[in-house]
Amino acid sequence: MEFDLQQTIALLSRTPSALNALLRDLPQAWTLGNEGGKTWSAFDIVGHLIHGERTDWMARARIILQYDESRPFDPFDRLVQERESQGKSLTELLDEFASLRSQNVDALRAMNLQPKDFDRHGRHPALGVVTLSQLLATWAVHDMTHLHQLSRVMAYQYREAVGPWSTYLGVLHCQGHGS
């Protein structure tokens, strides 16, 4: 489907409550387990989503509306959330994500964007010229990419417990996709 602002907002608005319903008060064996080494747990993924709300999506939308292609976006540091999440509980992170997302969606609505705005250009430091609609669509798909990762990380905790059923459980055969 083509980009649609209302449909994008509908999805963006639901992600925090979906994660909250899945993760709040879930035993830590599910939420702190990762896929080994420096891979991310559910806790880390929520921290990453928070960092995006703070520094990425709306900040870049504002750069496009103010500077067009003349000012490239600031690069997004995918690792900084480790510091920001330190000492917090998952419950705190879930609340923080819900609050920031709600503020950002309100700010997006307040921009009162018109169809002609969606083609405005920005400059991504690595990808080159992108449009405002591509940025907003990516915001929503970024939620899905991390829900995809989250379901894989949680399934991984039971990769041995399922025994021979492993063959049938596609999520246990996902090697990630650079997400």
Added chain:
Amino acid sequence: MEFDLQQTIALLSRTPSALNALLRDLPQAWTLGNEGGKTWSAFDIVGHLIHGERTDWMARARIILQYDESRPFDPFDRLVQERESQGKSLTELLDEFASLRSQNVDALRAMNLQPKDFDRHGRHPALGVVTLSQLLATWAVHDMTHLHQLSRVMAYQYREAVGPWSTYLGVLHCQGHGS
């Protein structure tokens, strides 16, 4: 981690509300779109989860407790939910899934299973001998495999709208894993 009944129940109990938070009243472009051909939409996935609640997980647990290996499980028909979902709205399916899952988790608790029960054997028509704990772990991971699929199917609807960002969005490069 090793199989743990309470941790399994904790995850099983949360899936219906997570799907409800994500999907209820979401525009149909997200919930009825599939990945082309006869692939499944979000609507189809919820129908499949309902069918599992009706005919698979607890039915198989009861067969293990009553017959051990002497009676193989009935094969699970992955396609029958198409008929069962016909004419229903996604809202109805979400309510039905929540209600059936809640009944099944109550029934599982009422079995008052003890650690020695988890090693009891059943016979899967294709996989051979399996244990009760493997069945229950698979029930939980099966939720995750379909959350994995759901996030991929929804992301697919915006595969073109994201433009050059597609490179960075792992979920758009998932080819499924036989799930």
